[in-house]
Amino acid sequence: MPENTTPLPDxxxxxxxxxxxxxxxxPLTPPVSAEPPRSGEDPASCIACNTPDDAYIWVxxxxxxxxxxxxxxxxxVLILECRSHFDLGDLPNLLAAELGVMTVRLERAIRxxxxxxxxxxxxxGDGAAHMHMWFLARPLGLLQLRGTFLSxxxxxxxxxxxxxxxxxxxxxxxxLAEFGGRAIAEPPHIQWQAPSTINESPLVxxxxxxxxxxxxxxxxxxxxxxxxDATGADEEAADRRPDERQQDEDQDQGAHGIVTASSxxxxxxxxAFFDSGG
Numbered sequence: 001m002p003e004n005t006t007p008l009p010d011x012x013x014x015x016x017x018x019x020x021x022x023x024x025x026x027p028l029t030p031p032v033s034a035e036p037p038r039s040g041e042d043p044a045s046c047i048a049c050n051t052p053d054d055a056y057i058w059v060x061x062x063x064x065x066x067x068x069x070x071x072x073x074x075x076x077v078l079i080l081e082c083r084s085h086f087d088l089g090d091l092p093n094l095l096a097a098e099l100g101v102m103t104v105r106l107e108r109a110i111r112x113x114x115x116x117x118x119x120x121x122x123x124x125g126d127g128a129a130h131m132h133m134w135f136l137a138r139p140l141g142l143l144q145l146r147g148t149f150l151s152x153x154x155x156x157x158x159x160x161x162x163x164x165x166x167x168x169x170x171x172x173x174x175x176l177a178e179f180g181g182r183a184i185a186e187p188p189h190i191q192w193q194a195p196s197t198i199n200e201s202p203l204v205x206x207x208x209x210x211x212x213x214x215x216x217x218x219x220x221x222x223x224x225x226x227x228x229d230a231t232g233a234d235e236e237a238a239d240r241r242p243d244e245r246q247q248d249e250d251q252d253q254g255a256h257g258i259v260t261a262s263s264x265x266x267x268x269x270x271x272a273f274f275d276s277g278g
Contacts, residue, residue, distance in 0.1 A: 008023060015143075016148070038125075038127060039129065046085055047128070048085075057172065058177060058181055058185070062084070066078070067079075070162075073153060073160065075160065076110060076135075076137045076169060080103070082099070088123060088131045105176065106172075107135065110135055110172055117139065117141070120134075120136040120151075136151060167188065
């Protein structure tokens with residue numbers, strides 16, 4: 001069997017090429033007489049046509065955007081699809097015109113995410129017949145990911161945290177919903193748990209030595225000075241004879257009776273006024 005001596009292309013020496021070391025080119029298989037059908041050539045068996053809206057992050061009357069089923073190495077990887085079963089070259093004029101608008105709008109939404117420098121837009125169309133466009137977010141500052149091999153790096157990079165991934169999806173969906181349609185992706189719920197017990201530091205000492213500061217320095221808390229007038233009034237009331245205290249109580253009750261009688265008279269006058277038609 002002859003040895004494959006095909007020289008490696010120049011891009012294998014590019015900084016963005018994700019592999020290094022000894023490599024060789026695979027032998028090219030001979031062409032086939034008829035290409036096999038793609039997935040979903042028949043609308044009845046098309047996965048995109050039969051997937052419900054809740055599997056997407058954003059939907060509208062004629063377009064839908066979906067994500068991968070799990071986080072990958074890039075901030076987001078999204079797919080734009082039309083609802084109707086068309087391939088790219090078969091789009092009617094209305095959908096063809098809207099495709100340009102949707103491409104720009106989705107690119108802007110992804111680029112608005114923190115940590116995203118560029119958005120790569122790709123269309124291959126060899127796997128599925130239903131028209132779909134790929135949008136890959138290139139992380140900010142990772143210059144080695146620029147260019148042709150971003151989709152390969154997506155499978156090589158460490159997977160981003162799922163919470164960050166879901167937040168990115170929700171932000172893109174909300175961005176698109178500002179122009180219409182419905183956002184389905186939601187940000188992850190906050191995970192929190194209340195403490196089972198609450199530890200409170202005593203404000204005063206229970207040792208019987210008097211109040212102490214909360215900081216444990218042992219300094220006595222400042223106590224408000226007593227009101228000399230109030231203290232004198234209490235002592236004066238205690239020093240009165242029983243007959244003087246009884247006289248004061250009778251005066252208080254008499255005053256209360258006068259107020260009650262005045263209220264009753266005022267009520268009677270008001271009733272007589274209304275009864276007379278005044």
